[in-house]
Amino acid sequence: MHADALVVGAGIAGLTTAARLLQLGLRVDVVDRADGIQAAGAGIMLHPNALAHLDHLGPALAAAGRPIARQITTDPDGTAAALDWAAVWGGDRLPLAIQRRTLSDLMLRHLPPDTVRWSAEPTGLTRADDHVEVAFADGDTRRYGVVLGADGINSWTRRHVDPAARPRYLGHLYWRTTVESVPPFDFDDWRIWRSGGHFFGGMPIGGGRHHVFLQAGLADPPRVAPDRAYAEMAAIAATMGPAVDALVRSLDPEDRYNVRPAQGLSVERWADGRVALVGDAAHSFSPATTQGGAMAIEDTSVLADELARHGVGPAALAAYQARRLPRVRDFARMARLHGTLSSAVQARLAPGRTPGDGTPTGSAAWFRRLYRPLMDAA
Numbered sequence: 001m002h003a004d005a006l007v008v009g010a011g012i013a014g015l016t017t018a019a020r021l022l023q024l025g026l027r028v029d030v031v032d033r034a035d036g037i038q039a040a041g042a043g044i045m046l047h048p049n050a051l052a053h054l055d056h057l058g059p060a061l062a063a064a065g066r067p068i069a070r071q072i073t074t075d076p077d078g079t080a081a082a083l084d085w086a087a088v089w090g091g092d093r094l095p096l097a098i099q100r101r102t103l104s105d106l107m108l109r110h111l112p113p114d115t116v117r118w119s120a121e122p123t124g125l126t127r128a129d130d131h132v133e134v135a136f137a138d139g140d141t142r143r144y145g146v147v148l149g150a151d152g153i154n155s156w157t158r159r160h161v162d163p164a165a166r167p168r169y170l171g172h173l174y175w176r177t178t179v180e181s182v183p184p185f186d187f188d189d190w191r192i193w194r195s196g197g198h199f200f201g202g203m204p205i206g207g208g209r210h211h212v213f214l215q216a217g218l219a220d221p222p223r224v225a226p227d228r229a230y231a232e233m234a235a236i237a238a239t240m241g242p243a244v245d246a247l248v249r250s251l252d253p254e255d256r257y258n259v260r261p262a263q264g265l266s267v268e269r270w271a272d273g274r275v276a277l278v279g280d281a282a283h284s285f286s287p288a289t290t291q292g293g294a295m296a297i298e299d300t301s302v303l304a305d306e307l308a309r310h311g312v313g314p315a316a317l318a319a320y321q322a323r324r325l326p327r328v329r330d331f332a333r334m335a336r337l338h339g340t341l342s343s344a345v346q347a348r349l350a351p352g353r354t355p356g357d358g359t360p361t362g363s364a365a366w367f368r369r370l371y372r373p374l375m376d377a378a
């Protein structure tokens with residue numbers, strides 16, 4: 001046996017899986033077909049249910065990001081609704097916003113050197129009773145106790161577990177970049193300006209940077225060539241009113257803008273014998289929930305737990321699926337509610353809302369009902 005586990009993919013799910021399994025004393029190989037970390041130039045929000053499972057990264061994680069206390073959503077008429085994240089999560093728990101690259105670097109540095117083999121990908125799996133034989137693109141063949149597909153929404157590994165599952169477009173195209181935290185991107189909150197089914201926003205992510213994004217509601221998303229990314233974003237921003245138009249005009253057209261459709265995916269079979277899926281390979285939700293990475297991180301804790309309980313083999317992977325599927329199904333229901341109701345609730349039900357005067361109002365109670373179940377043990 002070459003190692004106890006092969007992890008395919010070195011994203012958030014793969015790197016966290018490797019850390020968890022190494023903690024158990026297992027031998028782990030990670031391969032990624034890219035030639036290095038793929039974290040796009042953008043930020044990520046880590047909610048407390050994700051942070052609860054990242055304790056192995058120590059205080060360096062909190063030091064590298066920025067806790068987000070409030071989210072302020074502003075309408076074109078100047079009306080603003082404020083969401084108090086401490087009230088949503090309870091106690092002193094706040095989400096942490098961090099640059100993706102910084103998070104991935106922290107996760108990679110936590111692993112022993114050479115745990116990840118870059119520019120390496122599997123091309124074939126052959127199952128036996130007591131191992132899986134994996135063929136790699138370079139002609140090598142190795143045996144593992146289990147194979148864990150953490151290879152993202154277009155997972156290769158998924159073909160060997162649930163070949164029928166397919167991602168679907170959720171009706172939103174996303175633009176993301178990061179900018180230096182200087183005016184007008186010097187605010188402390190998570191700020192969103194919404195108009196005409198589009199959301200433009202930003203938040204501080206530590207390291208003197210702000211994450212900036214546009215979520216455009218487009219039934220039929222255009223293919224955006226990289227050299228047209230800023231221009232297409234600016235064209236949508238121009239329809240969102242003067243505030244958003246001015247913010248987008250202040251961005252540098254020469255910066256790199258990551259453009260990606262929001263995709264949903266639900267996979268009913270996560271494990272088959274000695275092969276299982278983790279993270280986006282198994283599930284994907286609207287990015288508006290800012291929970292996809294958190295769900296991936298939760299997966300890894302449960303997977304490690306079951307491998308510790310049952311040993312390296314099919315029983316652990318079946319137990320992992322049995323624990324995670326209901327949680328992720330519940331979350332998928334929440335994600336649908338988030339998508340269909342959040343606009344309506346913020347617009348009509350925010351208590352004490354004062355149209356037009358720009359005073360932030362509160363809508364934490366509704367969000368608390370939505371997010372608090374995620375505080376339950378994964």
Ligand SMILES: Cc1cc2nc3c(=O)[nH]c(=O)nc-3n(C[C@H](O)[C@H](O)[C@H](O)COP(=O)(O)OP(=O)(O)OC[C@H]3O[C@@H](n4cnc5c(N)ncnc54)[C@H](O)[C@@H]3O)c2cc1C
Pocket residue numbers: 008009010011012013014031032033034038043044045046047050120121122150151152153154155156157174176260261262278279280281287290291292293294295296
């Ligand atoms: C616009 C947007 C905003 C988001 N914001 C948030 C947020 O704020 N908070 C949050 O928690 N989540 C957020 N998410 C979701 C989050 O980004 C994902 O859930 C998370 O990154 C999934 O991680 P992963 O490791 O499963 O997959 P990925 O990050 O896709 O990693 C997969 C890895 O596998 C490698 N790979 C792929 N195929 C192969 C192969 N055949 N062989 C070898 N390697 C392979 C890839 O190179 C890659 O490194 C957002 C998503 C989007 C699109």
